[in-house]
Amino acid sequence: MLSVSEARERILQGVFPLPAEVVALTDACGRVSAAPLAARLSNPPADVSAMDGYAVRAADLSTGGATLECVAEAPAGHPVATTIGLGQCARIFTGSVMPAGTDAVLIQENAQVDGRAVTTGHVIAPGTFVRCRGQDFAQGQVVIPAGRRLSARDIGLAAAANHPWVEVTRRPRVAIAATGDELLLPGSTLAAGQIANSSTPMLAALLRQAGAEPVMLPVLRDNMSDLATLERMVDGVDMLITTGGASVGSHDLVRRGLEQVGLKTDFWKIAMRPGRPLMSGHLGRLPFIGLPGNPVAAFVCTVVFVLPALRRMAGLDNAVEPPQRAVLGVDLPENDWRMDFLRSSLTHDGQGQQIATPFPVQDSAMLHILADSQALVLRAPHAPPARAGDMCEIIRIDQGL
Ligand SMILES: Nc1nc2c(c(=O)[nH]1)N[C@H]1C(S)=C(S)[C@@H](COP(=O)(O)OP(=O)(O)OC[C@H]3O[C@@H](n4cnc5c(N)ncnc54)[C@H](O)[C@@H]3O)O[C@H]1N2
Numbered sequence: 001m002l003s004v005s006e007a008r009e010r011i012l013q014g015v016f017p018l019p020a021e022v023v024a025l026t027d028a029c030g031r032v033s034a035a036p037l038a039a040r041l042s043n044p045p046a047d048v049s050a051m052d053g054y055a056v057r058a059a060d061l062s063t064g065g066a067t068l069e070c071v072a073e074a075p076a077g078h079p080v081a082t083t084i085g086l087g088q089c090a091r092i093f094t095g096s097v098m099p100a101g102t103d104a105v106l107i108q109e110n111a112q113v114d115g116r117a118v119t120t121g122h123v124i125a126p127g128t129f130v131r132c133r134g135q136d137f138a139q140g141q142v143v144i145p146a147g148r149r150l151s152a153r154d155i156g157l158a159a160a161a162n163h164p165w166v167e168v169t170r171r172p173r174v175a176i177a178a179t180g181d182e183l184l185l186p187g188s189t190l191a192a193g194q195i196a197n198s199s200t201p202m203l204a205a206l207l208r209q210a211g212a213e214p215v216m217l218p219v220l221r222d223n224m225s226d227l228a229t230l231e232r233m234v235d236g237v238d239m240l241i242t243t244g245g246a247s248v249g250s251h252d253l254v255r256r257g258l259e260q261v262g263l264k265t266d267f268w269k270i271a272m273r274p275g276r277p278l279m280s281g282h283l284g285r286l287p288f289i290g291l292p293g294n295p296v297a298a299f300v301c302t303v304v305f306v307l308p309a310l311r312r313m314a315g316l317d318n319a320v321e322p323p324q325r326a327v328l329g330v331d332l333p334e335n336d337w338r339m340d341f342l343r344s345s346l347t348h349d350g351q352g353q354q355i356a357t358p359f360p361v362q363d364s365a366m367l368h369i370l371a372d373s374q375a376l377v378l379r380a381p382h383a384p385p386a387r388a389g390d391m392c393e394i395i396r397i398d399q400g401l
């Protein structure tokens with residue numbers, strides 16, 4: 001049976017970066033840059049003072065002990081037009097452009113001022129407290145590469161580079177349909193045998209956190225004609241996800257239901273727990289992922305397969321984020337042939353190490369344990385028994401995914 005990494009590779013091979021769109025800088029945090037961003041100006045745009053004080057000619061103060069004549073004042077935003085001559089200086093403030101003729105700043109704490117006479121006993125070297133033109137970045141320099149998820153820090157950098165908007169990849173639109181005769185909207189009056197649809201609200205939240213636009217489709221009943229309607233609901237979306245109906249029961253019809261309207265199945269069933277009945281394929285050009293019905297399996301498969309696919313669509317280089325390391329909090333038995341993703345709590349010891357402790361019960365219908373978990377502990381197929389204190393690999397599920 002297909003391994004988790006082979007399955008993910010096959011899904012990634014079937015998805016491609018989305019086209020770019022332009023958004024206002026204020027809306028760009030969390031989006032992925034679609035093109036390199038070159039600075040429209042140098043920062044700072046001229047030599048400027050790093051301190052409040054006096055712009056001086058360092059040569060006047062090379063031996064210490066001098067009195068200079070203050071002939072001008074340069075508040076930030078109001079550069080001095082005249083050249084400062086020998087024995088002269090200009091009042092200056094942090095961020096002000098250095099007047100022509102000056103090359104250093106005497107901080108005001110080291111100056112005695114009497115009218116226009118400014119006296120210091122300090123020797124000042126050229127360049128003291130001057131921020132040179134382009135010290136941060138030069139005009140034309142690429143300050144943000146393509147394919148970076150923009151942070152608040154990047155927004156500041158783009159703004160300093162004088163960009164009011166940026167080009168980002170379009171958010172992936174992901175259609176989600178739950179299947180199952182037993183499912184009703186949360187809050188419904190539930191008759192015997194009926195349950196609330198928990199998976200698709202959870203997945204929509206997860207996808208939105210990951211930067212996608214979830215498109216909620218109606219719940220589909222377990223029959224071929226309901227499934228066939230899916231084909232008509234996916235215009236304009238970039239990926240289709242279903243939950244449930246993926247297993248071997250006689251009412252698990254998703255694969256056959258979609259194949260009748262053109263689904264080309266790439267694989268079905270993988271060596272994973274939870275998540276064994278995962279399906280993947282294409283409906284026309286639309287990537288399709290059929291998630292298992294058990295809500296925890298649907299969540300874990302979304303983290304392991306859908307989020308990397310979304311990262312590839314967003315144009316990020318590293319579609320698959322490497323797992324983190326943690327210390328195992330309990331002994332674990334030898335694993336069988338399926339790769340395990342164990343819901344676990346995450347705590348920290350006094351040395352700053354994170355300790356991952358899998359919950360003793362891992363039934364993939366138990367959402368309460370999923371909600372109380374901070375991480376998934378990864379167990380390779382056929383992993384030997386592990387002891388508390390051994391290192392293990394984890395995926396965090398408590399952060400902005
Ligand atoms: N004989 C076998 N039975 C099962 C196998 C197997 O290999 N052989 N696999 C098991 C595994 S593993 C899983 S996972 C489930 C997945 O099966 P399906 O994808 O067909 O899921 P359903 O039967 O439709 O539902 C399973 C379970 O989850 C509940 N469910 C479904 N959708 C939702 C939803 N949107 N919100 C909340 N709960 C949902 C559903 O009511 C069922 O209880 O199959 C095992 N069986």
Ligand code: MOO
Nearest residue numbers: 274275276297364
């Ligand atoms: O994939 Mo199933 O989740 O093991 O119950």
